[in-house]
Amino acid sequence: MEEELITSLSVSVDPSGRAPLTAEALLSTSRPVSVEVTVEGKGGAGTEIRHRFGTVERGHTLPILGLYPGEATAVTLELFGADGASLGTRDLSVVAPALPADFPEVTIDVAPSGTLQPGLTLVSYFGHAGSATPQRAFAFDVTGAIRWALDFSGDATLGGLFFDNGVERLANGNLYFGDGNTDRIYEVDMAGRVLRSWGMPGFTFHHNVLELPSGDFLVTVNRQGTTTVEDHVIQIDRAIGAVETVWDLRQSLDPTRRAWPTDLADLDVDWFHGNALAYDPTDDTILVSGRTQGLVKLTRANQVVWILAPHREWRSDLAAKLLQPLDAAGVPITDAAVLDGAVPHPEFEWSWYQHAPAILADGSVALFDNGDNRGYQFPGTYSRAVVYRIDAEARTIQQVWEYGRERGAETFSRIVSDVDEHPEAGTILFAPGAVASPVGPVGRIVEVDRATRAVRFEATVRAPQVPFGITFHRVERLPLYPDL
Structure with a gap:
């Protein structure tokens, strides 16, 4: 030099x-x-x-x-x-300093083979060594070494952070998350500096915030002053911080439907349990996942386009919006027990108590099928990453890909969890976050070849302690330095 x-x-x-x-x-x-x-x-x-x-x-x-x-x-x-x-x-x-004892052990079960999605694996982590908040995030490399961490312990504002679904990357390269303690959305840089935050007057945060192509935020919320929870969605204008659109699921769906029972909530209060969002730019609609109802597509005017769920116990006007399953040849499945969800079809199965819907590059819909109460039988026995092809006009649904059934209990997670597509690598990331293993609760991260369903990479995350059996909610594969 x-x-x-x-x-x-x-x-x-x-x-x-x-x-x-x-x-x-x-x-x-x-x-x-x-x-x-x-x-x-x-x-x-x-x-x-x-x-x-x-x-x-x-x-x-x-x-x-x-x-x-x-x-x-x-x-x-x-x-x-x-x-x-x-x-x-x-x-x-x-x-750099050693990490606090709250952070987990990451074990590589299947070393990388073939093409993987580049970057580190970002984990929105629930584990801890004594205090469940603030929730922490970390990223590990292909050897399991933790190379980045975010920890707001002792912070005057975010010391009680509960980000729920977790941390994701904005289009500008920064990170963002919602906080159920302060009921705000936060933007932070990779060094952990809070750059901006947004409130939501009249609402409180839970689960998911999603950046829209416009830059605005779509958020799952509770509406203050109501007797039910987790059944509203809002859009926040990011430039001015105002709530500009409200979706009230009590108006679009049926709060009295009880076809999917649960021991994890009072259904008279938490009848829908909205846990995730996706946005479809082709028709300006939203997908809302309700753990105890199904996946629903809504217009901006809160009108139902379709419902992905077994056909049991739907009010007549909503029954008309239910998707009709097709077999692999495109022939309608008419077996009443399959439509009801009591039994699977050899080429089609409904998702149960799902999380993490995503619209893929080809327009199909992927989600994490938790499998809780599968076939109306507690407990479930397996979870899946599943991809469906949906024709909104014809209201038909065809299962085109799945992974997880063959893994059984070792990847069964009745709650939380994530699925992501990586089309450039030809893989799908399947991430059950609350697995009851022989050594205690763990989360697993499995990168699967979409064409062959061979495992290209697999890691297990084991925390010192976990709340509700949850090790993590969501994971993302991304470079630490954003590609802008």
């Missing part, structure tokens, strides 16, 4: 006090440069973290992400001139 190019360089670890495996480098140079940061990987292929910052200037504030807890991590800064030519490197050794 040319002499006197770097005029000053300082590094601070965990600058916010909320993300212990991060650091920040303040760099000044005698002429404009761009910088690439490389954080060493100690586990071989797939564990090095590298990011090129595109700005060319004399002063840089560089986030360093992916440090190893409780030890030194080698970090290299490579500087480039305005013409893109390398001007040399500067090597650093950065020591």
